[in-house]
Amino acid sequence: MGRSQETFNKKEKEKKKRKKKEEKLKKKEERKAAEKDGFDDMIAYVDEHGNITDTPPDPDKKKDEINAEDIVVGVPKKSETEPEETIRKGKVTFFNDSKGYGFIKDQSSQESIFVHANGLVDQITENDKVTFEIEQGNRGPQAVNVTLQ
Numbered sequence: 001m002g003r004s005q006e007t008f009n010k011k012e013k014e015k016k017k018r019k020k021k022e023e024k025l026k027k028k029e030e031r032k033a034a035e036k037d038g039f040d041d042m043i044a045y046v047d048e049h050g051n052i053t054d055t056p057p058d059p060d061k062k063k064d065e066i067n068a069e070d071i072v073v074g075v076p077k078k079s080e081t082e083p084e085e086t087i088r089k090g091k092v093t094f095f096n097d098s099k100g101y102g103f104i105k106d107q108s109s110q111e112s113i114f115v116h117a118n119g120l121v122d123q124i125t126e127n128d129k130v131t132f133e134i135e136q137g138n139r140g141p142q143a144v145n146v147t148l149q
Contacts, residue, residue, distance in 0.1 A: 041054075045057055048061060086133055088106055088107070088108065088133070088134065089107045089108075089129070089149065090104040090106045090107050090113070090129075090130055090131075090132065090143075091105050091107070091128070091129055091130070092115075092124050092128045092129075092130060093105045093112065093126065094126060095126055100116060101114065102114075102115050102124070103115065104132060104143050113134060113141050113143045114137065114140065114141070114142050114143065115142065115143040116142065119132075119142065119144035119146055120146045121145055121146060122146070122147050122148045124146060124148065128148055129148070130146050130149060131149055132145060132146040132147070
């Protein structure tokens with residue numbers, strides 16, 4: 001008779017494989033059982049105040065019918081507003097001649113606005129009072145047409 005080809009190590013590996021398969025099937029069955037109850041737990045409702053709750057809304061507290069014409073989809077039309085002052089006044093808080101840029105503090109809003117040498121009409125230095133217009137630059141508002149007062 002020939003000797004069995006199954007060694008102790010092979011038998012142990014087969015046992016581990018069978019055990020893993022059984023554990024995997026158990027976990028799968030547990031997940032299936034949990035899924036049946038899990039869907040109801042996942043449902044959320046919105047109450048009359050706009051808060052998310054887990055209880056369904058009471059049909060007796062239902063509000064009046066909503067007219068389809070009252071629903072606005074999209075951005076509402078912009079209302080006519082008074083145009084801002086185009087020419088503003090301010091004071092130069094910082095200006096670097098060698099680099100060609102600086103900042104102006106707006107008199108009305110106290111906002112610091114970037115100014116580049118390309119936007120200058122007159123030469124400016126620090127603490128000069130100036131008038132300017134604001135344009136939207138690459139990185140935010142930028143002063144242009146800067147003139148001394």
